[in-house]
Amino acid sequence: MSAELRTERDGHVLILTIDDPKTRNALNGDAFFAAIEDTLARANADLDVRCIVVTGAGGAFSSGGNIRDMHEHKGMFGGPAATLIERYRTGIQRIPRAFSALDVPAIAAVDGPAIGAGCDLACMCDIRVASDRAVFAESFVRVGIVAGDGGSWLLPRIVGYSHAAEMAFTGAPVDAAKALAIGLVSEVVPPEKLMATALATAARIAANPPQVLRWTKRLLKEAQHQRLETILDMAAAHQAIAHGTADHAEAVAAMLEKRPPVFEGR
Template identity: 70%
Template sequence: MGATLHVSRRDHVMLLEIADPATRNALGGDKFFRAIEEAIRIANDDMDIRVVIVTGQGEAFSSGGNVREMHGRKGMFGGTPEQIAEQYRTGIQRIPMAFWKLDVPAIAAVNGAAIGAGCDLACMCDIRIASERAVFAESFVKVGIVAGDGGSWLLPRAIGHSRAAEMAFTGDTIDAATAREIGLVSRVVPHDELMTAAFELAGRIAANPPHALRWNKRLLRESQIARLDTVLEMAAAYQALAHRTEDHTEAVTALLEKRRPVFKGR
């Protein structure tokens, strides 16, 4: 069956909730992958959506791959080596590719265990905040495999090569306090306050002009792989566009008039 993705809206924020209590929100199933892709397409197309929050229902954020299916060589874990490789490409790898294309700032609200691909899913988001109950593990080596969902690319960009290597080579689980110490999350909050904190942060982000948010995200994303001169050229182009938006005029006017701006995405 695979996980279900619950999608909802609150003001300018889209909430994505992973739900599969039987597997502690394991990531799998074509329906789930399509739901992720569709939610991100909607967020990109709707200028009224300014932030995406990703979380899990129940006690876990995501347990990653379905270990029972792994053991039984079912689903994307079954078949010849060639078939398994193709099933990864057309299956779980659709998630990092979809998030790479997301123009809207994304927050991972890590409510519990983020294990394997669940840890990597959190790293696909721009900002990670954690419940005090959250734990993280880049645990693929513990089951004798590698991070087939892009973790070897994602995790070092979140916490640096040395710490990412330690997590990947040991497969050890770290608690929320350690995750904050190494920069995997920016904040740890009491469990019952996690979603309040996530929406409060999302609200502070969403208070800004939507075009400027998206252009800033694109620049940060491109800066991970591009040369300085390339990013400067992109910044000049986006800056030229930004200076001619109505929202820029409104922001400057509101600042001078000492009032709260009203942005319309134009």
């Protein structure tokens, strides 16, 4: 596990904290990329994990790429173009691929700056909750590069093309109030309430059957680029399986008996 990524459990919720204060939680290094991949793969394999919360320590969500390494052409930013292509593919692009394969619902709890790849990391999650001091920026143009981590695919699907184009073409920061107005985040709270709010949302999600949560997320994701007929076929197949689960039987029985359900992922 990378020293820059801390994990902890709160019931059925897995909390991932990026903790690298010297870089304001930059996303950098093979150890970090491997830790993200490993953690998300383990969560996918564990039905006891029903929701994930991603956050950053020290008053920053993530500053994105390491600017000092860019300036010095070090690490993933060093070498000729052909080398850089492979370094992106085998480097930071491992993060969006890992999140794309994640069936567990994910919430980004954003405090302070979410800049460049940090903004895109928040967009890789299903839900974003922000503190009122959060700042988002799709700022790649301001350092003379493009979004190398899938931001051009992610951001328009969340805020629409026009807002995404404005953010990407200007690189200008978006404060929490505007982020809420354009749909980039679903809730804005004071910093001291951020994690409690994110965990409360995670608990409401985690109260539901884990298998159905994952199938629901997969349908939502596939619906972004599939035809309606394809999604209807997928929904019918998942629904047929869901009707045969013990959790479905428990949900119906608990509703009729007016008691809280207990789901076991069966």
